[in-house]
Amino acid sequence: MTKRALITGVTGQDGAYLSQLLLNKGYEVYGLVRRSSTADVNDVRLRWLGIAENVRFVDGNLRDLSGLIRTLRDVKPDEIYNLAAQSFVKSSWQQPILTGEVTALGVTNILEAIRLECPGTRFYQASSSEMYGLIQEEMQSETTPFYPRSPYAVAKLYGHWLTVNYRESYGIHASSGILFNHESPLRGIEFVTRKVTDGVARIKLGLRNELRLGNIDAKRDWGHSRDYVEAMWLMMQQDLADDYVVATGRTTTVRDMCRIAFEHAGVSMDDHLVIDPDLFRPAEVDVLLGNPAKAQEKLGWRATTTLEEMIVEMVDADLKRLKR
Numbered sequence: 001m002t003k004r005a006l007i008t009g010v011t012g013q014d015g016a017y018l019s020q021l022l023l024n025k026g027y028e029v030y031g032l033v034r035r036s037s038t039a040d041v042n043d044v045r046l047r048w049l050g051i052a053e054n055v056r057f058v059d060g061n062l063r064d065l066s067g068l069i070r071t072l073r074d075v076k077p078d079e080i081y082n083l084a085a086q087s088f089v090k091s092s093w094q095q096p097i098l099t100g101e102v103t104a105l106g107v108t109n110i111l112e113a114i115r116l117e118c119p120g121t122r123f124y125q126a127s128s129s130e131m132y133g134l135i136q137e138e139m140q141s142e143t144t145p146f147y148p149r150s151p152y153a154v155a156k157l158y159g160h161w162l163t164v165n166y167r168e169s170y171g172i173h174a175s176s177g178i179l180f181n182h183e184s185p186l187r188g189i190e191f192v193t194r195k196v197t198d199g200v201a202r203i204k205l206g207l208r209n210e211l212r213l214g215n216i217d218a219k220r221d222w223g224h225s226r227d228y229v230e231a232m233w234l235m236m237q238q239d240l241a242d243d244y245v246v247a248t249g250r251t252t253t254v255r256d257m258c259r260i261a262f263e264h265a266g267v268s269m270d271d272h273l274v275i276d277p278d279l280f281r282p283a284e285v286d287v288l289l290g291n292p293a294k295a296q297e298k299l300g301w302r303a304t305t306t307l308e309e310m311i312v313e314m315v316d317a318d319l320k321r322l323k324r
């Protein structure tokens with residue numbers, strides 16, 4: 001029988017790659033999209049992958065419980081992937097209440113809709129390495145204590161624990177993927193990797209002269225979104241729901257990530273990179289390094305794309321896009 005998946009956040013980076021993966025596996029893919037005054041769905045990423053026509057859009061918002069209940073009644077999904085969120089950490093200080101309403105309480109809405117309408121549906125929650133924040137252990141695993149450092153991370157921690165709680169309270173097949181940073185040519189322009197690859201491509205083409213960044217000493221464990229959505233799907237295929245860290249096990253400074261992009265484009269980093277104190281955050285997560293041993297052992301998952309390969313792919317995609 002054809003499986004049916006509902007993805008919230010289908011217009012985002014992960015929503016696009018996950019749609020592609022599920023369509024390739026023969027799923028019927030439904031995507032929750034929020035209405036905007038421009039009539040068209042924001043399907044630019046899905047179009048980039050050539051799959052916009054294959055995703056069935058349903059109107060909805062993570063903040064609207066009754067709409068979610070109606071959607072689940074109509075769609076009757078076998079699997080729900082909750083990727084929707086106010087996902088930009090820096091914005092969460094500017095919009096802490098909105099971040100809480102969507103990124104935290106939105107999880108309650110969708111889990112309540114599942115409990116009331118289709119308790120047999122499997123649920124994936126997009127949790128985040130940001131929950132570790134002020135690091136308690138050198139390598140973070142499923143058992144490392146959390147210490148969130150932004151309104152975003154606090155909201156994600158709520159969503160994570162609610163997922164665990166609905167699993168334990170109601171027996172819902174609800175899994176939480178604690179994903180470390182993952183990027184791609186479809187990454188939003190506000191996130192540091194894409195800001196760098198787009199900026200470097202603009203400098204290379206003579207469209208701009210400088211790239212302004214904040215804290216380039218921060219370290220992140222970066223992987224590719226295409227690899228990470230596979231881990232989401234694998235979690236949903238397990239007999240028992242559980243929580244998994246998804247990471248590469250390698251950490252790199254923003255500075256060194258930047259260097260890969262500049263060197264690939266053949267542009268001098270020293271001549272063009274400017275540090276802007278306004279871009280520093282009120283509280284920083286200095287270093288993240290994930291231990292993916294459990295995902296490797298239980299899901300048979302591992303990251304396949306190196307940081308170098310990914311940054312080169314992103315710079316090339318931005319050069320191509322800008323030349324067009």
Ligand code: NDP
Nearest residue numbers: 009011012013014061062083084085087126128179181182
């Ligand atoms: P994006 O920011 O690219 O996508 C976010 C999505 O959420 C968009 O489709 C957006 O829709 C949607 N959305 C926002 N608010 C609402 C709302 N109120 N109702 C319905 N939809 C809404 O994020 P990513 O694809 O990068 O990440 C996917 C998820 O994984 C997010 O929850 C993120 O926090 C989490 N995560 C991401 C990591 C990463 O490194 N990428 C790492 C760990 C966790 P619209 O197009 O209308 O704005």
Ligand code: GDR
Nearest residue numbers: 087089128129130180181190191192193213214215218279
């Ligand atoms: P992050 O990603 O906050 O880790 O959250 P981001 O790319 O925004 O920042 C990574 C690190 O780079 C530093 N930095 C800058 N960041 C941005 N955006 N812009 C800059 O100019 C800049 N200069 C330095 C930041 O201070 C930070 O240390 C991402 C999101 O996808 C979350 O949704 C997800 O949960 C986590 O990854 C895991």
